[in-house]
Amino acid sequence: MSRLVSLFTGQWADLKLEDMARKTKEFGYSGIELACWGDHFEVQKALNEPNYCKQKRDLLERNGLRCEAISAHLVGQAVCDIIDERHKLILPDYVWGDGKPEGVNKRAIQELKDTAKAAQKFGVEVVNGFTGSSIWHLLYSFPPVSQKMVDDGYKLFADRFNPILDEFKKCGVKFALEVHPTEIAFDIYSAEAALKAVNHREEFGFNFDPSHLHWQGVDPVEFIRAFPDRIYHVHIKDAITTLNGKTGILASHINFGDPRRGWDFRSPGRGSINFEEIIRALNHVGYKGPLSVEWEDSGMDREFGAKEASGFVRKLDFSPSGRAFDSAFDKAEQ
Amino acid sequence: MSRLVSLFTGQWADLKLEDMARKTKEFGYSGIELACWGDHFEVQKALNEPNYCKQKRDLLERNGLRCEAISAHLVGQAVCDIIDERHKLILPDYVWGDGKPEGVNKRAIQELKDTAKAAQKFGVEVVNGFTGSSIWHLLYSFPPVSQKMVDDGYKLFADRFNPILDEFKKCGVKFALEVHPTEIAFDIYSAEAALKAVNHREEFGFNFDPSHLHWQGVDPVEFIRAFPDRIYHVHIKDAITTLNGKTGILASHINFGDPRRGWDFRSPGRGSINFEEIIRALNHVGYKGPLSVEWEDSGMDREFGAKEASGFVRKLDFSPSGRAFDSAFDKAEQ
Amino acid sequence: MSRLVSLFTGQWADLKLEDMARKTKEFGYSGIELACWGDHFEVQKALNEPNYCKQKRDLLERNGLRCEAISAHLVGQAVCDIIDERHKLILPDYVWGDGKPEGVNKRAIQELKDTAKAAQKFGVEVVNGFTGSSIWHLLYSFPPVSQKMVDDGYKLFADRFNPILDEFKKCGVKFALEVHPTEIAFDIYSAEAALKAVNHREEFGFNFDPSHLHWQGVDPVEFIRAFPDRIYHVHIKDAITTLNGKTGILASHINFGDPRRGWDFRSPGRGSINFEEIIRALNHVGYKGPLSVEWEDSGMDREFGAKEASGFVRKLDFSPSGRAFDSAFDKAEQ
Amino acid sequence: MSRLVSLFTGQWADLKLEDMARKTKEFGYSGIELACWGDHFEVQKALNEPNYCKQKRDLLERNGLRCEAISAHLVGQAVCDIIDERHKLILPDYVWGDGKPEGVNKRAIQELKDTAKAAQKFGVEVVNGFTGSSIWHLLYSFPPVSQKMVDDGYKLFADRFNPILDEFKKCGVKFALEVHPTEIAFDIYSAEAALKAVNHREEFGFNFDPSHLHWQGVDPVEFIRAFPDRIYHVHIKDAITTLNGKTGILASHINFGDPRRGWDFRSPGRGSINFEEIIRALNHVGYKGPLSVEWEDSGMDREFGAKEASGFVRKLDFSPSGRAFDSAFDKAEQ
């Protein structure tokens, strides 16, 4: 199938886009998913500088790259999160401001609305991103968590995102939440709850990324089957569980890349995700968008890995059948 | 082996101890592990009322029950936790006070010191409990969590618990942390870090409870082997993973007892914990304390379950061998 | 839970009911599920002999047995089946008649209607049974089977069973299909299709028997969850897969009890069905009817097995919890 | 090893052989296994038109293709089957005739004899095919199936195939049954029974196709070991079981390609068959014939798949060792 094989630039924002675009092509990709940080895609410049979007497009074209989605994970995270010092490092100064939580949340909301406008101007129909969550810290129900506390978390998400999604609707752009721990939705049932909270409005769907589901024990294929019409974008990212009796799935407050963790991310094809079944499920629900590599593997050189990954994805992708099984046995078809 | 088979009263505090003790005996137990809530064991009364401890002991004796440990989970949770509305429900009024976090933490510290004194007075050498954690909400490293933030959490734990443990030392009592999500230690490597934070002082060890380890993918036997001299108490509690492709191990903000969760607690013997290997490991490290049932199973009547559980534990327990294998083949021994 | 533990008499019709009832009690059962063959429950006598039903009830009462369901598997099989010589052996002479297929089908329909009336007269609200199937021989789609051929099979089922179910409705009795190979429904999706074919009318539901699902790879718990309001009766019967590389799941035209088969039935508790999860699922959907042992195990003496099975079922059954988890941690409940 | 890598044309009979041969070469194959339907290999023309066989050979040679076997699955199916409307679609008009079962069976027998003659004339030594079965509908033993009914099925097979095999013997050609559901042999033990029914005569052996064994739980390697001297031809075709608790291995009367099935066919290398062990087993028994891809995958474009498959098979095949392990450690060999 001629799905676009692209690379997400989020983990490469230490590089200028000019370098990144060249490398992306060299790694073997035909597309690029621009992060809204570093100089890859700057929302306010896109809105305020007349030629910004065109210049970016020209740069990508010179490198033979298409772009069908941009990504706003970092600012999205600040919409529903309870703000703390960690957010300062990942937010633009004008969103962080004085760092008072209420103000940060508000400015993040505004920035996400602006991102929709910038996406429209740049000519992409999908913005991938995070939502943050005000109830993530209640993950394990002790001290006992009441149903109301959980419900309030989904309500706050709806209250803050509905105005954002109104803007997305106006711009003809969709918001694709990457279902992920620390977000309002991190597995199938929390994704159901999030969809319900915003009344299943069409502007809200998912950036399907199997790596976050796999280690939780959730079958990524079941996710696709549960939300066949909400797969707005796809990340190709692998993961592995490394449980050996001593490691734990909650990972012991130990960072990625340490063998004492019970799971980790892996370069595509080097983890234990069954991408074959994922492609078949995507074919089945008719997903036609990009397969975008989000490359993260703490144990591998990233340039080696990104290159290998483009080949892996190209080999993986294929078209569904256009004809019925065994039809050639029928004389009428011979 | 003649280990004490006891029942922990934490989940039965809606009953008066008088009723609870009678039932405990009827359920088939020889021991009881008193919770420091409800009227089961009240720390301030124990310290201030002259006959309190004796009356409790008499009550237990009348019911043929021994008591070798008391449990202070709820107040312990408030020592390191970031306090919120959930703590109000589980703390005594005099600890909660005006609910201002700093004051709650301080009063919880004091109450835990008092618990050590009360334990000494009551004649038990182990207080089981929780520690809370100031870094639980940083569980998943996004937004990125620095090593310093994690280190600070262990340091805060040490700063608050060292004075408490000084009091325990003075009283000749040990504090046994139930390794558990939302606590400073929730798996093997976080338990290592916690021990290191308090310099492996002897007053600090563990209330081994396999149910919290199993669903995380941690083999409870490896925990015992990792800390052979720190198993100060044992809870018998079962759990099961119910991953079926749709459910997730993080449980979707859904409460216990719902089949959409990826794991749940179970009445002992009805989950998937391998207690046989646990008993052998406990025999191997020489643990001689109680096997105390903490009964939690949202899908079963608790009185039916508690009764069944006492039989399960009695059948489970056995003594190690006192002689070498194959020695009877040696003529010299015949 | 006080669910009735009963024994289905279908495999014991070589015994007179008088003997069977005595044995059933001796085996440890409190209930009996009468087969409509042998002298256990004769439909035409029940309708035509004034005291027949009362005498049967008296006999059961003398043996301390309740009866909440009767079973009409054999005649039900002849409703939709393509009739051949095998049916002669299992049908009453007056249903078999001259054995011409069309007539046998018609007389089987009439007999099943009569069974509803007899059930009403006898005082049971459930008739368990089979439906037969006109499309079972099309199981594997070669030579290629058109969708129409399959649809016709479900349609024929509906055409023949709707009049039967009208009679059941009139009598206030339900028909519980034992989902089973050779019937119109043999797994979850064929059960869905069957329900759809009769417009989900309430008179039609299922006699849940996990043994027929297990070896097909269907999780019996998923069946219960798929049809929570259609579990009208439950059979306790175990099965095991004995695949070893040489045996096959289709069983090589080899009869039960031969180790060359890839699966077989087993006495309850001696196969690989997870009854623990089944009881929890039945508790969850609120099933309150009998747990009726259908005892079949080609490798075990049936009297030994039937006795063991009653103990197994009694130990298995338990009541769900009546209270919320962790509620005892709440001061308000103490 | 220089085994012929060929493609079976059965599923491509909607294409003229001229096109098919060109594509087969383009897909990367060196051989072709011609189906006796469409215009690929027409038995009566081969017998009656003087240049037919030579023209076919010329066509194949022009495309650089060898042909070592032809296949007569469809007409073979009609030899033992109970004939119904499905057979009309797959049989030549002159075999179907008026469609009266007895006549169809007879004409199918004659056509299969003629196929042996045509094979001899065309210069191939193996005809792959099906046998049909008069007892397939008795697969599950309810209503109870007597041993005699099963025995009669094997006897009918022998009665109808012995005369056919006499003709094969005369022509120096072997008949290779593709062991498959709906045939007289569909797993190891039914294959044993079929061999026994024809007294293990040499003209009768198997077209080994692992895809039909795998989902039944039969290890294809055990099949090869069970019949080391009867592997007359090999199909490379993959399959996968997709059991997830809801799907069933009997597949719910649902057609191939639907995710609600419990198993399906897959393009070689994309299923779960262990071809590595199969090649080793084929090496061990000395099989030297073609590895012929029978391409069926309802979820993939067939041209994409057929091309990928030729590469897969080439990579898979290898020669056994010609020397003893560790012999280089022996000075005498140095």
Added chain:
Amino acid sequence: MSRLVSLFTGQWADLKLEDMARKTKEFGYSGIELACWGDHFEVQKALNEPNYCKQKRDLLERNGLRCEAISAHLVGQAVCDIIDERHKLILPDYVWGDGKPEGVNKRAIQELKDTAKAAQKFGVEVVNGFTGSSIWHLLYSFPPVSQKMVDDGYKLFADRFNPILDEFKKCGVKFALEVHPTEIAFDIYSAEAALKAVNHREEFGFNFDPSHLHWQGVDPVEFIRAFPDRIYHVHIKDAITTLNGKTGILASHINFGDPRRGWDFRSPGRGSINFEEIIRALNHVGYKGPLSVEWEDSGMDREFGAKEASGFVRKLDFSPSGRAFDSAFDKAEQ
């Protein structure tokens, strides 16, 4: 089934038989398998003291114990073994003599012949035992082992055992080799080779003990199926593999009972052997002899364990069915 449930006394030879017999009864056994060491059964006294056998029988009878087999493992080991210092500890002084290997082998052969005579005199038809092996040290083929060296080992076994078995034949007694590492047969294929070496003579069969097969990865049920007519005696002994990534199946020269081993013996029912399938296989081949517990578990008190084991075996054993499945569906049988 009324199979004799007995206890093998080999591991209890530090106790006088008088004590052992009393305990055996108290543990719940009906039978006893006497070891030919300690004072349990002394071959030379049995042959030379007129009342020895009768006195032993009387002692057993007073304790309500039957004896159907005696065991000569230790002296049997010295028949084919390459003798070293280890044998001195386990052999009677008169067999060890001066310890020169050739002489030890010869005296062991004589003692085993005498054991057959003593068995006849005592009235048992089976002598269990070991053979030793002259090729055990060649287990791993490095330095390269020639086929001749292996063949010579089986030949030496035949040369030494044929005269022994002649004596057994004369006495009407069978020798049952306990297939076991360090013996001439330790798994299925070496047992085949051993049987072949002695021309399948009837005096030579097996004492089936699943514990030695299980950890080698051999399915005990396959052993029974491979040698259906050579199961002369059965040991009930459990084992477990404790592979965790660090432990190894060859056990690192570390003795039983150490958790660093990759496998160990276990009290029956506390390991991972599937005794259910074993009983069914024994029923299938018609084995009617004792189920004799050989109790070894380095982690459990032996008296606790031996008692538990008798209950386990009684619960395990059951009779096969005497009738055909589903026969009650047939009117003719009703």
Added chain:
Amino acid sequence: MSRLVSLFTGQWADLKLEDMARKTKEFGYSGIELACWGDHFEVQKALNEPNYCKQKRDLLERNGLRCEAISAHLVGQAVCDIIDERHKLILPDYVWGDGKPEGVNKRAIQELKDTAKAAQKFGVEVVNGFTGSSIWHLLYSFPPVSQKMVDDGYKLFADRFNPILDEFKKCGVKFALEVHPTEIAFDIYSAEAALKAVNHREEFGFNFDPSHLHWQGVDPVEFIRAFPDRIYHVHIKDAITTLNGKTGILASHINFGDPRRGWDFRSPGRGSINFEEIIRALNHVGYKGPLSVEWEDSGMDREFGAKEASGFVRKLDFSPSGRAFDSAFDKAEQ
């Protein structure tokens, strides 16, 4: 990563090095690990012929091959082994001499010392090899093996190897034991014991070869983690367990390549070793030496296999990451 991909010549000593070097290059390798047998690397000639080492180096260079290690498995085996006829075949005549065990051991010790000198002269820093073992025949503890007998085995190893290692130290060369059955160390715990026996002196480490660990159930990754600073060389060799119920892990005295064995060696990538995790573990401990293919697969042509293997290893190897995960999310790095 630019690790050297080399081929070990041990299994190719029937070829002259001149041929072997040419083939090695043609197979796709950049390096070669020379066996000290055949004419590949002759220790005495290296010490005594002035140009020997240079001529060998020149030969390798002409073929574009580097050499970083030589291997002395055969003579090493004779250091601790109990000598028998098998050793004659694998030892040089001047080491075997008259074959009297004591003399063979002594001459093997001297030859290994000389090998260190030759290695120094040739310019390699690692000699791979075996140690033999005087206690291998005591593998299974029956007749009972005392701890002293095991300890004596390790002591003998130390007594014989310490003088050898003194010479290695003097030469600046390391001895890398290939942990392997029949050696003093064959799994993790025996490797621990061996290291302890020589006081962890630096001259003694391991030639890590996962194939010998895998079938024993030992995770090769755990071996690397257990001895992070002792991985002096790495063999790439695959293995597979082929347990099917009938085969056993001890392999029945049956030679490699026979399907009746429970495990066997395999060409790299065609067994079941997880090399991905091994590379990550090697990266983690900082191993920078060769990845040297020891090619053994009794079921495959060795030239086909050796060529395929070089490609497999090149694809497998990769560099670790040089940067922290998620660092690109930090503004400070953008």
